[in-house]
Amino acid sequence: MDQYKEEISRVLAPLVLLEQSRVAELLEEPPEPEMGDLAFPCYILASRRKQSPVKVAAELAQSLSGKRGVYWEKAMAQGPYLNFYFDPVVFNQDLLRRIFAEGEDYGKSNRGRGGTVVIDYSSPNICKPFGIGHIRSTVIGHALYLILEAQGYRCIGVNHLGDWGTQFGKMIVAYRRWGDDQQLKEDPVNYLYRLYVRFHREAESEPALEEEARLWFKRLEEGQPEAVDYWKLFRQLSLENYEQIYDLLGIKFDYYHGESHYNDLLDDVIRLVQEKGVATESDGALIVDLEKYGLPPAMLRKKDGATLYLTRDLAAAQYRYNTFNFVKALYVVGAEQKLHFQQMVKILELLGFPWARDCIHIPFGLIRFKEGRMSTREGNMILLEEVLQRSIRLAREIIEEKNPGLKDKESAARAVGLGAVRFGDLSNDRVKDIEFDWDKVLDFTGETAVYIQYAHARICSILRRAGATELTWHDDAADFLTCEEEKKMIKTLAAFPGKIAASAESYRPSILARYLIEVARDFNRFYHSCPVLVDDPELRQARLLLISAVRQVLKNGLALLGIVAPEEM
């Protein structure tokens, strides 16, 4: 796009008496294709020229009438805008040549220049179910990882496991009383959770359990070997279970640095807040008064000496900065923890860390599963694993029905099932609550992953039928791609790099997700009105090249959302 702006702003600058770079900045992309490809907003000049913007636009159009450049072919006034139209053949050549040359890299950029972004995501709590909030964190965090990486950042994925805290005292007591090795090994996450629930139930009638649990946690904090062994066992078995889910989703973390990882740094945190006079003792507890900043007080140490979630996050932030020297540290965590992160950032600021402002909470809303189709075991517990398995099962049924002859049904079912869950989440603006409806997320005609995957598979099938799996671009093909649907298709493909950049800048994978629906939709429209496998060999070749470029964009885009695009389905 840059050479287009370059040429147009060079022509326009002397006419509007502005610096060329200023003109380039002012050029906008019009909302509709009929309004051209780049527009200059003439109200900028209205007061200086003492003319209405409409008049200015008309005069400028007049002085450019009959002229053209290499990249643009005409300029026309429309209301207060001067619209430039690109030469479609040159534009198509440039873009398609680029897509073919860059292949899997089309869309990427080096904006991040290797700067490090630490992304804290997924972060489930051991002994508690891998709940709904963690589903969203896992999916959104992973997409951000991939998107930022495609922007040239070095991403570090950290799973901030909830692997420390008083609940481990309770777990140890429960396990010693009622625990069973075999059941623990078979299904650790569910089993630990059941024990945890049981502990609370029994503690109602037997309050001494609570005291016992406190004691065990104290032993754990003191490093008493028996307590530590229990903790290690619970942590290890849970982690193995999480890793199966992450494997299924194709997710890896660079570090499993849970809360316990920072245990040795907590004394330093406490010392620092005291030295800097940021915290005050109150009744033996250590508190940071944040009233001046409109925030409630933050506790960093309880009366009994125990530290808190926030204390560990303060340690973790410093550790991350010192270890990775990040340009940004993202926390992909539900909106309900907004206050926690506001307090964390404020305290880091008060401690004088200039990088505090680079710690960014990426909040998201709730997800609700539409009743009926999702059985919830034991109260409201929804496990990510169950959601994924269910989605794969439903996908398998649909594929079985639609395409019983398909060779590799299992991989297709996985791609579609997992894609449905991811896309059902990612296509919504993350801050909104979402209603997850199985019928909707697996609808082949809706705004779904499978709609996009299906467009991709369809293109693969056309290319296979044409025996055109290895295509090379040649510039002459652009002469044939000039009907409206083709022009629109190509313009949409051109928007891809900008959409990735916009997703990265606002930490919103939904921008990319919605864009991919648009690509699939444009393809379907194009395919509906422009048959590909026509007799004219040149036209046929040109259209095969075009759909091959569409395939590349769909594939690259889905990959950035962590979604697989099967070639057949």
Ligand code: ARG
């Ligand atoms: N384990 C926490 C929870 O489930 C999320 C941790 C998020 N990361 C962080 N650094 N606080 O609520």
